[in-house]
Amino acid sequence: MHVLLEGVRQQIAEQKMDSIKPRKSLVEQTYEILLNAICTGELGPGERLTQDEIAAKLNVSRQPVNSAISILKANQLVADTGRRGVIVTPIDRDLFQSIYEFRSVIEPFAVRLAGMRLPESAKNHAGAILESGNAAVRSGDVGAMLQADIDFHEMIFRWSGNPVIENSMRINWHHIRRSMAVVLKDPDAALPVWKDHADIVDHLLAGDTEGATAFMHNHIEKAHSRSRTALEALEPSE
Amino acid sequence: MHVLLEGVRQQIAEQKMDSIKPRKSLVEQTYEILLNAICTGELGPGERLTQDEIAAKLNVSRQPVNSAISILKANQLVADTGRRGVIVTPIDRDLFQSIYEFRSVIEPFAVRLAGMRLPESAKNHAGAILESGNAAVRSGDVGAMLQADIDFHEMIFRWSGNPVIENSMRINWHHIRRSMAVVLKDPDAALPVWKDHADIVDHLLAGDTEGATAFMHNHIEKAHSRSRTALEALEPSE
DNA sequence: TACCCTTATTTCGTATACAAAATTCGGTAT
């Protein structure tokens, strides 16, 4: 049924310890799998999640599935429906607007703070991110492009030195991914995005904080109107 | 042991249906009880949460407790400690600073939006909130004062018409409550707070959006410096 | 044929049970 959920048991079984971290619990793994399925659209808006089905697919018991769904519910990614189980939250265009309205203030603010607190590693880090972004654009892989975009903006957030900014955006990224997976059909629009990113970094590294802030503001506004028109074209039902 | 947790079984047993809503699940109730215990300081920073103990105290099984803790973990209110269970996240003064830095931008922005989208019910709603705030100050109940303060700011957020703003602050309120429960020993400082609130509302209702925005910015800055000095006085260990 | 009432099936919420991991405690050897 859901392709991405197939063969997950192997991943869980392998459990390669990529770090010191204790291996992730089944709850965390189940959460991440479901989150990803929702964000990529594999689990579509309105679709029902049945615990038995998911548990069987992942070869785990219903218990971790139940906990994972509790977290998804707390993050507004699924919603209670009357009495029986949960459904994937419908994609809400108004929410999308609100997220960009929010970003239009938060992202320039993050740039301004970043200008004051730029770490030494900034130049190297930025180079790597910009490179991976351009590589993603060349590859044409929409998922990779989205991830690179998120990575770029989270880099700015981290430079800002204010963890609350990154935290406040974490949930929003999920919703953005969900909408973008629908919107981002033509990758041609992705090229100017990375030109913007490079401009922002250049001005930041050159010490022109205010310039970089203005660039970021402009960048968000452009992204907003671009995706808005794409969404409207997609669903003409106003 | 923990007084606030006592007698909860009765609350759970009563289950008076105050609305159409299906009665809350044990997971939700457990989550709220634990959240409240953490925010009021009854469960102190660093304290360990043992599932058996909590389950026994609440007369429920470990299952809902486990799920509730998963959500607390996702909200950064408890943290994994090595291998055995979780502890209440230590109060982080830097996080507190970051929250106020964040608010210094978000709250004025919310006021600006509210000025553009003020609902008709605003006047009545504001009157009730301001009244309950002053009542809380008169009563001297620190918890009630905190709740009234949160209610006021959430009212502004709702007026802003942007749900992302309110969502992004939801977790922050928990941390603010936690720190404030420590700080707010002298309620004398609470009076000017509600003068500020009244000023903001007055200017908003009079159509002076920019004035209200400036008042809000000033209000947050004052609250920030006030609580910062209180915190520093409390823990001189810089 | 359409509607309603009764029964069967799904599916969730919660409790209980079991096994693995980690800590603590006690005993022995140096």
Next chain:
DNA sequence: ATACCGAATTTTGTATACGAAATAAGGGTA
């Protein structure tokens, strides 16, 4: 007395089991 090793105890994570609620199905009657 101290350090180290092993058994007993805690405590968690996960699986299984059970009961309740809601939907779906089926049959009888108007």
